[in-house]
Amino acid sequence: MRYVVAMSGGVDSSVVAGLLRDAGHEVIGVTLQLYDHGAATGRKGACCAGQDIHDARRVADRLGIPHYVIDAETRFAQAVIADFADTYAAGETPVPCVRCNQTVKFADLTALARDLGADRLATGHYVRRVDGPDGPELHRAVDPARDQSWFLFATTRDQLASCAFPLGSMPDKRAVRAVADRLGLGVAEKPDSQDICFVPAGSYMDVVGKLRPDALAPGEIVDAAGAVLGRHEGIARYTVGQGKRLGPAAQLGGQKQVVLATDPKTRRVVIGPRAAGTDVVRLREVNWLVPPPAVPLRCAVKLRARDALHPAAVVATGDGAVVRLDAPALPAPGQACVFYDGERVLGGGFICRPDGG
Amino acid sequence: MVYLDANATEPLRPEAHAALVAALAVTGNPASVHGAGRAARRLLEDAREQLATRFGAAPADVVFTSGGTEADALAIHALGRDRQLIVGATEHEAVRSAALSANVLPVDRDGVADLDALARLLEAGGPALVCLMLANNETGTLQPVAEAAALCRRHGALLHVDAVQAAGRMPVDLRSLGAHALAVSSHKLGGPAGAGALLLAPEVSALAPLIAGGGQERGRRGGTPPVATIAGFAAAAATAGDASPLAALRDRAERAAIEAGAVLCGAHAARLPNTTSLALPGVRADAQVIALDLAGVAVSAGAACSSGKVATSHVLTAMGLGPLAGQAIRVSLPWNATAADVDAFAAAYARMADRLRPALARPAA
Numbered sequence: 001m002r003y004v005v006a007m008s009g010g011v012d013s014s015v016v017a018g019l020l021r022d023a024g025h026e027v028i029g030v031t032l033q034l035y036d037h038g039a040a041t042g043r044k045g046a047c048c049a050g051q052d053i054h055d056a057r058r059v060a061d062r063l064g065i066p067h068y069v070i071d072a073e074t075r076f077a078q079a080v081i082a083d084f085a086d087t088y089a090a091g092e093t094p095v096p097c098v099r100c101n102q103t104v105k106f107a108d109l110t111a112l113a114r115d116l117g118a119d120r121l122a123t124g125h126y127v128r129r130v131d132g133p134d135g136p137e138l139h140r141a142v143d144p145a146r147d148q149s150w151f152l153f154a155t156t157r158d159q160l161a162s163c164a165f166p167l168g169s170m171p172d173k174r175a176v177r178a179v180a181d182r183l184g185l186g187v188a189e190k191p192d193s194q195d196i197c198f199v200p201a202g203s204y205m206d207v208v209g210k211l212r213p214d215a216l217a218p219g220e221i222v223d224a225a226g227a228v229l230g231r232h233e234g235i236a237r238y239t240v241g242q243g244k245r246l247g248p249a250a251q252l253g254g255q256k257q258v259v260l261a262t263d264p265k266t267r268r269v270v271i272g273p274r275a276a277g278t279d280v281v282r283l284r285e286v287n288w289l290v291p292p293p294a295v296p297l298r299c300a301v302k303l304r305a306r307d308a309l310h311p312a313a314v315v316a317t318g319d320g321a322v323v324r325l326d327a328p329a330l331p332a333p334g335q336a337c338v339f340y341d342g343e344r345v346l347g348g349g350f351i352c353r354p355d356g357g
Numbered sequence: 358m359v360y361l362d363a364n365a366t367e368p369l370r371p372e373a374h375a376a377l378v379a380a381l382a383v384t385g386n387p388a389s390v391h392g393a394g395r396a397a398r399r400l401l402e403d404a405r406e407q408l409a410t411r412f413g414a415a416p417a418d419v420v421f422t423s424g425g426t427e428a429d430a431l432a433i434h435a436l437g438r439d440r441q442l443i444v445g446a447t448e449h450e451a452v453r454s455a456a457l458s459a460n461v462l463p464v465d466r467d468g469v470a471d472l473d474a475l476a477r478l479l480e481a482g483g484p485a486l487v488c489l490m491l492a493n494n495e496t497g498t499l500q501p502v503a504e505a506a507a508l509c510r511r512h513g514a515l516l517h518v519d520a521v522q523a524a525g526r527m528p529v530d531l532r533s534l535g536a537h538a539l540a541v542s543s544h545k546l547g548g549p550a551g552a553g554a555l556l557l558a559p560e561v562s563a564l565a566p567l568i569a570g571g572g573q574e575r576g577r578r579g580g581t582p583p584v585a586t587i588a589g590f591a592a593a594a595a596t597a598g599d600a601s602p603l604a605a606l607r608d609r610a611e612r613a614a615i616e617a618g619a620v621l622c623g624a625h626a627a628r629l630p631n632t633t634s635l636a637l638p639g640v641r642a643d644a645q646v647i648a649l650d651l652a653g654v655a656v657s658a659g660a661a662c663s664s665g666k667v668a669t670s671h672v673l674t675a676m677g678l679g680p681l682a683g684q685a686i687r688v689s690l691p692w693n694a695t696a697a698d699v700d701a702f703a704a705a706y707a708r709m710a711d712r713l714r715p716a717l718a719r720p721a722a
Binding site: 066115 | 647
């Protein structure tokens with residue numbers, strides 16, 4: 001088979017390219033240049049490409065496979081970075097990795113793979129594609145510590161059909177590094193990537209402030225009744241469930257306070273006791289990997305990247321969904337809510353603000 | 358592999374290969390007093406005379422550099438001092454990045470510089486250094502350099518000509534052009550990479566160096582010259598000179614591409630015989646280059662950054678081609694191109710266009 005491998009220059013996608021080549025496939029390495037690395041790190045005159053792109057090319061050289069760098073700067077700036085700032089400004093908490101997967105990676109790269117006559121697009125994500133009776137299914141990775149299925153919920157069934165995730169069945173990261181070492185890829189010891197790729201230095205608030213200064217305008221910290229308890233330096237610094245940056249209001253009446261909501265119109269941050277919460281979560285931009293359920297579907301949902309599963313029932317509503325949690329929780333608008341049946345991802349969507357915004 | 362990217366680098370000519378290998382056997386630094394030094398110096402000065410004759414300058418007015426980029430940078434830094442800079446809109450990065458605060462001389466839809474605009478700029482400003490290339494690297498478009506030189510001389514301006522793509526493919530003569538400086542590069546005319554030269558008119562010949570070093574090249578460029586590379590450069594230049602026999606092959610490649618849906622950029626200008634710029638509407642240039650590479654045909658697009666990504670062409674943008682500027686590839690035939698190469702290109706291009714053109718609806722990234 002002919003594979004296009006999305007190579008980031010890190011150990012995971014390098015190992016994917018190596019494994020597929022060793023299995024006798026024709027492998028084409030592709031690296032996306034997503035943003036101007038020189039500008040992002042604030043280094044004048046630095047190349048637009050970071051070290052990772054050079055690492056990816058060297059890995060491809062060692063594997064003896066062709067490798068290409070694709071300019072995705074404009075697309076990434078619109079679909080991911082601008083969306084990141086806009087989401088904060090709308091009083092929500094973005095997940096840029098999901099947006100990137102949804103647009104630049106899976107939409108554009110599967111199209112490129114098709115254009116290049118490839119059978120599959122392979123990535124270094126820790127998820128499994130399982131071919132079931134009704135077509136390809138998305139499953140959690142074997143290694144729960146590495147599982148990235150939450151970040152990939154928006155992959156459509158069509159995209160899934162042209163994707164491969166060879167690392168999903170690896171027992172753990174050590175095994176992946178061992179393969180990199182065995183293949184002599186030169187990246188076996190590279191540290192895992194951290195945080196948000198397009199803010200490699202400094203604060204991501206600088207990025208938000210540059211694009212949406214309104215999201216960093218000062219405002220009031222209030223309780224649910226509207227009583228002013230303090231001041232803040234921009235709603236973008238707050239996410240639902242957060243207990244930090246509340247100043248003296250962090251403890252009220254012996255109770256630890258957390259953010260319950262942010263309001264872009266009044267620029268208010270609303271706080272209350274952690275025990276507060278909601279059991280109804282409305283979702284938008286829902287992607288179903290099973291037929292959309294018309295009657296409530298029992299499943300477990302994950303409201304944050306690193307969060308426990310919540311038992312719930314989900315029902316489809318147009319291009320959205322309504323989730324009824326068995327026990328109240330503090331879902332953060334803008335984050336993803338992903339539905340699981342055991343290991344399998346059934347679908348997911350983005351959490352709406354309770355006021356419907 | 359079918360290699361159609363001569364404007365990136367030409368295949369080494371056998372004459373250059375022979376001269377290079379022979380000169381590698383000579384031990385000696387041309388600056389040394391002894392016999393070994395004299396032997397190396399002789400090679401260097403023979404090469405200087407050959408190149409001076411070839412490109413219309415006095416041997417004393419030829420400064421060897423590491424390549425075309427350095428020759429451009431040396432000319433602009435030395436001759437542009439205390440002068441306003443006027444730079445053609447489609448110049449190579451070697452010129453653009455050395456002339457950051459320049460007035461831009463616009464070009465027409467075929468990439469030809471607007472000489473009326475040049476006259477206005479020269480009349481409006483003080484003493485100027487004008488940079489105008491002889492032939493464009495992406496489209497092959499020829500500039501009216503002799504006319505520009507006459508205009509410059511009337512206004513007391515200096516003219517630097519980047520002749521990197523023209524040299525070895527068409528007659529290039531500094532004196533008859535009437536320019537003040539002219540940059541050429543070894544590997545763009547079939548010599549080894551690593552050498553170039555700046556040819557100067559006598560009145561500006563004593564210029565200040567970028568790198569002073571040990572005062573080599575009459576104080577105009579420090580550092581021990583790569584004698585063997587320069588010997589190969591001179592041998593290539595002596596052999597190269599006329600690419601016009603390639604025009605028929607180039608036209609054939611163009612016709613085949615146009616048949617498959619391509620739009621020819623710079624169609625109405627006088628062009629280098631080996632170069633063509635072909636836009637495929639709606640299809641990203643990088644996808645075209647990758648698809649052709651996977652089919653065994655080497656071409657290029659736009660300006661390749663050191664990362665290897667393909668950026669939108671500033672040349673085609675300056676020509677007013679809009680989105681097509683991100684959808685064009687450059688096909689440049691090397692001196693040894695054959696009809697079979699062109700046939701292979703035509704077949705690969707047709708297959709590529711057939712597969713990629715339905716992807717029109719894809720969002721351009």
